[in-house]
Structure formats: structure tokens, C-alpha cells
Amino acid sequence: MKPHIQAVTAEPVIRLEDVQRHFGAVHALKSVSFSLFAGKALALVGESGCGKTTCARIIARLDKPTAGKILFRGHDRSAQGSSKEERMYRKDVQMVFQDPFSSLNPAFAINHHLARPLQLHGGDKPKAERDDDVNRLLVSVGLDPAVTRQKFPHELSGGQRQRVNIARALAVAPSVLVADEPTSMLDVSIRKDILDLLARVKRENDLAMLYITHDIATAAHVAEEIVVMFAGQMVEWGNTEMVLSAPKHPYTQLLLSAVPHGGRRFVTGGSARFLEQAEKIRALTRPVSTKVEQIGTNHFMRALVASN
Numbered sequence: 001m002k003p004h005i006q007a008v009t010a011e012p013v014i015r016l017e018d019v020q021r022h023f024g025a026v027h028a029l030k031s032v033s034f035s036l037f038a039g040k041a042l043a044l045v046g047e048s049g050c051g052k053t054t055c056a057r058i059i060a061r062l063d064k065p066t067a068g069k070i071l072f073r074g075h076d077r078s079a080q081g082s083s084k085e086e087r088m089y090r091k092d093v094q095m096v097f098q099d100p101f102s103s104l105n106p107a108f109a110i111n112h113h114l115a116r117p118l119q120l121h122g123g124d125k126p127k128a129e130r131d132d133d134v135n136r137l138l139v140s141v142g143l144d145p146a147v148t149r150q151k152f153p154h155e156l157s158g159g160q161r162q163r164v165n166i167a168r169a170l171a172v173a174p175s176v177l178v179a180d181e182p183t184s185m186l187d188v189s190i191r192k193d194i195l196d197l198l199a200r201v202k203r204e205n206d207l208a209m210l211y212i213t214h215d216i217a218t219a220a221h222v223a224e225e226i227v228v229m230f231a232g233q234m235v236e237w238g239n240t241e242m243v244l245s246a247p248k249h250p251y252t253q254l255l256l257s258a259v260p261h262g263g264r265r266f267v268t269g270g271s272a273r274f275l276e277q278a279e280k281i282r283a284l285t286r287p288v289s290t291k292v293e294q295i296g297t298n299h300f301m302r303a304l305v306a307s308n
């Protein structure tokens with residue numbers, strides 16, 4: 001059985017099929033397969049270096065797989081397309097990055113950051129109409145246009161800047177939004193607001209969303225499905241609630257044990273105990289296992305080598 005997230009509803013907007021990525025001797029992605037569906041989010045969760053950003057970059061066509069396929073609405077987009085196809089794809093697949101500070105140009109007011117993509121992709125509209133579009137975008141991400149439009153990035157808080165980044169991504173009416181650790185550089189107090197916003201814009205715009213995080217506790221805020229990655233492999237995946245309520249793979253269990261529960265933690269993410277246990281699991285998951293166990297209706301786990 002192939003490792004995959006089951007297509008339960010419609011045709012996926014994006015599908016990765018057996019994607020591999022080598023960087024010299026580093027095998028960063030080992031047979032990664034999952035689908036993104038319109039109006040749904042998938043959380044890609046795992047420790048630093050497990051391959052999350054490489055997946056995001058491949059989906060955004062900022063990088064290419066060494067092997068495997070990337071399908072967009074059923075069409076194989078693994079190879080370079082015509083310049084028109086590439087332009088359309090880049091419009092359709094937008095990214096929100098981790099660092100809200102460096103992703104906006106400090107020399108331009110917020111108005112420019114939103115008016116520009118509207119102008120490039122929205123055709124020749126009269127200025128008044130484009131101004132209305134900018135206002136609507138700002139309102140849709142919870143910002144007051146009258147206050148925000150003429151401000152420069154440095155005059156906004158981190159959370160406000162991330163809202164502008166989300167608005168900028170929405171300006172071109174994408175069908176896919178890849179959010180790579182969108183809250184990890186923000187103050188803890190506003191992280192949930194940004195996750196709520198992502199969940200809302202996903203619903204309102206029927207977006208197929210990839211939400212990348214090292215914080216498994218936040219997956220359920222945004223994503224209907226989850227993929228837990230470890231050392232370049234998908235180790236457990238499926239319906240978020242099922243995976244989080246009955247984790248089967250030792251690495252998922254370890255990640256969840258690092259989430260504070262009633263103020264107590266078994267281990268913490270970077271602690272010596274966590275790293276020691278992650279090392280033991282690494283030994284169990286090497287070499288690459290291709291056997292997949294089905295645990296529930298939409299809940300899968302890569303079999304450990306010991307049980308092969």
C-alpha cells in the first residue's frame with residue numbers, strides 16, 4: 001500500500017506523489033505523498049530539519065524534486081512549463097513566510113504592497129476601484145484601512161505585518177496558500193489570532209492550505225488533516241483529530257508528550273530527554289520503511305522497521 005492521504009471528497013488541487021529530494025548526500029524527502037483539497041488545510045508537523053520547508057518550496061516551485069511528481073489539478077507539473085503556465089502557477093500558489101518583518105519592503109507603504117499585486121494580476125481597473133479592493137483586503141484580514149494603508153511596515157506590529165502578508169497573498173485570488181511557520185516569530189499572545197485568521201480565510205476563499213509548523217498543538221486550530229514528518233519521511237498521517245487523540249507512531253507520541261497538558265509536560269521540545277528519545281526513534285525509523293499500517297478510516301502510520 002502506498003503512503004498517501006486518502007482522497008475522500010473531490011479531486012485534489014495539489015498532489016505530491018512519491019516526492020524525493022536529495023541535497024548531495026542529504027536525503028531530505030523520502031517518498032512524500034499527500035494531497036491538498038479546496039477549502040481544507042493540511043498541517044505538516046515535525047522537528048527542525050525534517051523536510052517541511054523543502055516540501056513547501058517544491059509546492060511553490062521554488063525548488064524541484066529529485067524524483068516523484070507534483071500534480072496541479074491532475075496535471076503533472078514536475079517539469080518546467082511555458083512562461084505563461086509558470087506565471088499562472090505562481091499566482092495560484094501563494095506563500096506566507098515565517099518572518100513577517102523581512103517579507104515586506106521597508107521602503108513602501110502598505111497600500112503599495114497590496115495595490116501592486118492587484119494591478120499586476122487584476123487587469124486595468126480605475127484607481128478608485130483598486131482602492132476599494134485594497135480596503136476590502138485589509139478589512140478581510142482584520143485591519144482598519146484608514147489607519148493602515150499609508151503606514152510603513154516598521155510602524156506595524158509583527159501580527160499586523162503578518163496580516164498584511166496574508167492580505168497580499170489573497171490579493172491575487174490564489175487557490176493554494178502555503179503558510180510556513182506563520183506564527184513562530186510572533187508574540188505568543190497573538191499566535192492564536194493569526195491561526196484563527198488563517199482558518200477563516202481558508203473557509204471564505206475555498207483555499208487549499210498547507211500549514212507548516214513544529215508545534216503539533218496548533219495543528220487542530222487550522223487543519224482538518226495532518227502529516228507528521230520525521231527525518232524526511234511521513235511517519236503518521238490522516239484526520240487531525242484521530243491522529244492527535246490516538247497517536248500511534250512513537251515520534252507523534254513524543255511530540256504530543258512535549259505539549260503542556262494541565263500545566264505539566266512529560267518532556268519539552270528541546271530538552272535533553274526529548275532529543276534522547278528522538279534519537280531512539282530515529283534508529284527505529286532507519287532504514288526507510290515503505291510498509292504502511294492503516295489504523296483508522298483516515299489514519300495511517302509508517303510501519304517501524306522492527307515490525308517489518
Ligand SMILES: Nc1ncnc2c1ncn2[C@@H]1O[C@H](COP(=O)(O)OP(=O)(O)OP(=O)(O)O)[C@@H](O)[C@H]1O
Pocket residue numbers: 023026028046047048049050051052053054055214
Ligand atoms: N539548499 C540546501 N542545501 C543543502 N541541504 C539542504 C538545503 N535545503 C535543505 N537542506 C537540508 O534538508 C533537510 C530538510 O531541510 P528543511 O529546511 O526542509 O527542514 P525543515 O523541517 O523545514 O526545518 P526548519 O523547521 O528548521 O525549517 C535538512 O537536513 C537541511 O539541512
